[in-house]
Amino acid sequence: MASSTKKWQKPHVVFQPEVHRGMSRGIDQIVSAVRPTLGPLPRIVLYDRTIGGTGRIPELLDDGGTIARRIIQIPGRNADVGAMLVRQVLWTLREEVGDGTATAAVLFQAVYREGVHYLASGGSAMRLRTYLERALPGIIDDLSSMALRVEGKEQLAQLATAISLDPEMGKLLGEIFDIIGEYGRLEIRKGRTRSYEREYVEGMYWEGGLLSRAQITDQARQRTELQNAAVLMTDLDIEDPRELVPAITACVQQGIEDLAIIARKMSDMVVGMLVMNRERGKIKIHAVGIKTPGISTTDQRAALMDMAVLTGGRPLFRAAGDTLRDVKARDLGRARRIWADKSNFGIIGGKGDPRELRAHITHLRNLFSSISSGDERQELQERIGKLMGGSATLYVGGITETELDYNKEQATRAAEAMRGAMRDGVLPGGGAALLAARRTLLARPTTSDEPEEYAARQILAKALQAPTRVLLENAGYEAGEILGRLENAAPGTGFDVLKGELTNMEESGILDITTVVIAAVRSAVRSAAMALTTDVVVHRAQAPESLST
């Protein structure tokens, strides 16, 4: 043990030019694995999972992020450093925007490769990085200014098809997003048939069903329905039936016959009282206990706030010192219909103030725009989606489990990208937007006499051309000749590799998602610029046993 610790403490230090050479080898390897997936005529990457004779069938991949994720190590420690750097960039991009990994990989490789060439001639890595990063906002602004709105089920379907490369899936995703909107709630599930199906559910629903099965009144559907109901919303536990007296009294005084009690917990005695009252009670109140949705206090609070706005009631919070003894009629929300089963409950036709609902949604949207955390954005998106009045479920088709898994993954990725497209618009596809940004970049005046500024500009110009070049090569075209024709073509013109002709990309419906393209450019350029400043690599001589597996 002592000797192993000793070995681990002896690092292996690598200097230039071996650092750049080694990292380039790794970057080239991982990008070579991803680049065949770029464009509408992608090739599949097969991931062999048969190690150890497990009998698992190979995995078919056409998504750069997943391909990169599957490569956990490559031979050569310096090369491995470069490969793992790109891997991290691609996977993070995949997690954040759902697409654009092949474009980012190609851009990263081009910036790094050209940058290394320049540095080999004696340039300053730090100054080069500075100018690469300084040019980035201009490119992003230029791309943003080209963004076009995408709307209507035809445009959305065209876009979804371009992302998923599956016309049937694309058509349904186009219809679904036309209905649910960019924040809408969409569940993607494996279907039971070969074809795709979709289902729409009206109203808002949450996880958190009936607190007791004894409250189910519709045995056939295993659920309970309330009409013109009052809603008591709280994160309190209800232990004693007497605690409910003020709420029930308020209902009786208002002539309300149905009451949904959304609470964190309810004792058996309380549930028993509610069931008995429904069956034999003198007071004509059908009250059911429903579990407050959410696990954490924050989630519960958010859900109760949303419900309160929707129904026009006031939630009672333990943290605020609220008790059920204080409940007044005005604290109760109202809804046309409430349903609950063992796992979920839904509110249809909440009677809250529509103006407050709009203001609440606007507040959540502003929050969504202002934060960058993926999880928080996901939660906010779900909250907004719920409040918009319904949800959709897409059942993906397929014959085998592998195909179902693949199609579900494709649909999930396409759906995420669609949301971005609806929020931030689309760009002329097939690399046309990047070529246009390249022209603007080259036409922009320089700000200094430093050679690194000129070099950065030339490196970026070459990089912005790289995705189109790879896309053309993947489709079997001679890239140089077509890039020459595109150089002199009208703005917005690209090359339709399926038809083999120059075309206006917007009119032909060949579009890329603005968010995805910008995120790919930003992450690729920033990461490659940073990688260029890496001068020394320190390898551990040997990983400690506890970390080696």
Added chain:
Amino acid sequence: MSENSPQPDLVYALACTARRDAQASSRSCFAARGSGLYRSDDGGQTWTHSYASLALGEALPTTSVVIASASAGAEQNPATDCEVFAGVPGGIMHSTDGGETWEAAILDTPPPAVSALAISPNFAEDGVVLAASTEDGIFRSATRGSRWARWNFGLLDLNVYCLAISPDFARDETLFAGVETGVFRSTNGGRAWREIDLSVGYEPVVSLALSPRYAQDGHIFVGTETQGLLFSADDGASWTRLGEDAITDPVNSVLVSPEYPDQPSILALSENALWFSQDGGGTWDQVKPVMEGMTAVLAPDGLSPGTRLLVGFIGGDVISLTLEL
């Protein structure tokens, strides 16, 4: 129900078949009233109870009525001339023989109050009918009224008072809903809704009308309860108030000439006045004679001086009058 003697109640809506080659007097007209649905086959002179075949024990309040052939932009089609839909508490009545016999479609409980109906101009092909309700939003049928489902995606206010459907619905699938707090638009046939920017304080929206060439000009007219008549020439992006000095009461109905904008006539109904403009809303004249208690108006023969109007009143009367200034 005795003929020629409508019960004292309220006229909610009027509709006439719209066969341009037929004489006005030979068209069937319907009046949706608190006491039921009435039909006239003599241009509004006499009215008979249209639910007679149902032999109802009590009145079936009817709050809206539409005829397939009467929808703006609808092609003449004998097959749909006889298709009538009427909104009643908790359901939609449907007749395929011009109101002789009826079938009821029951909407989801709790029973919604149907406030307006709209029918696709392409009904013969797509079978789309929409019903607005005052608490439950929009119901949609794409099966000629046999099955209905709520479609309220994005409709953040379920108190819907009026609907207007694009004459080019077959292509653009566009329709509008006027609600308690504004106006919503659907561009997918009523399955999802997005709000139109209408300044706060201009709602509730109680009536809507679209230019017959809406698909080309994007002209929208909105009747409000407190801010008179609003007009948008840019598909709802911006609004101007029309007839601000004249039209001060709630605008319960807006009619636009079928020849608009070539003949830019507009008729706005408030409870105690009918306002008529022949220049797209620039100037307004009050239609004579001045009457009180008006609740619904229909211009079955177009909208120019001298044409016939049907006007419904509080109390249930429907009269036919000539548009005179």
